[in-house]
Amino acid sequence: MKKICILGTGGTMAGWAPNPNDPVLYQAAQLGIQSLWEGCIAPLDAADPVRNAEICTEQVAQIDSKDMSLEVWKALLRRVHGCLMQSDVAGVVVAHGTDTAEETAFMLHHALSQQDQPMLTKPVVLTCAMRPANVPTADGPQNLRDAVRVALDPQATGVVLVCAGEVHEARAVQKVYATALNPFSSGISGPLARVLSAPNERIRGAPDGEACVTWLKRPAGLTPTHQAPPMRRRPIKTLWEAPEWPRVEMVWSHALASDWALRALLNPEVSAEAQKRLANPKLMGLVVAGTGNCTVHESLEPLLQQAAPMGVKVVRTTRCLEGGVHLEGGVHIGEALSTSAYQGLSPFKARIALMIDLLISYDSLNLIHPRHAEFSKPPHPADPIPRSRPDQQGFG
């Protein structure tokens, strides 16, 4: 029997509405993951594989995902990694709020794809809901069942998000509707698979009475967006042991843009003031959400040019939802980090990738904050050499 770990973090799926007939007024993150799971399997046939899977549940956090914090990300990454490392675990499901689910999915994807372990083939399935748990039309139970069904599917691999019968890849998915029951889209690349589980859909490809997952594409799994070579990479536990992650801020380019915010971010006096108050004040990176093909308003450009010599890595992205940028050559900043590596990522995901890259890569050694000093030593020649799989693509 396949074992699936379900990790609860809160969200609307665990939400409670004082008036069940009003699904708009509610409090997110009220119910525990064990009770949500028990409630959602109640209507399933006795023979349903989802009902018969070996399930363990764990409450990693209980928050509205708009408030996602580094502490919750570190705890979640550590637990997802720990579950995947268990040989009897076939996959992990993460119950999450919709608001930042795409960011958590990409964080898990980018972090887990920075190492060379066979566990990378197991699926990590995020799921969520748009309606609180106690309203008659709650969508959480179906989404949670679907997520476990996907995690049990032999073709499932990598980090995906399941909502409203669709399976999306972490890299592509974005919440594009604020209130729709299916708020997610993978844009022109489309969903990876569909979960057919309503009774009238069972006839399409599934044995009688059984729901099924229909794959529309071959999942890319944890094929890294980009990856530092093994000897230039810190171990993944660096990410949950580090007291802080490198500080990376975002700047938007738009009509009538001014450089006020950027000037404040790069101003040494403001930085000195911030240093007195913040745990991790040194600005290490800037992600620019540019227009079109990563272009930037002329009022921002001079300051952006000054950022790199100040030790701030600048990554240019596009605010266009479909990405599709073409960058000539990319700007190389260090051996393992270049702007072209972030092509196609939304500004939010590029920011996550840059934070992880700065912490994981020895190439950013000189930029690491003193509080990360213990992680900053490059490997000693006597240290075990990380093994790399033959199919692993290098980066540089």
Ligand code: SIN
């Ligand atoms: C949240 O993101 O935790 C609340 C909103 C939602 O789940 O849809």
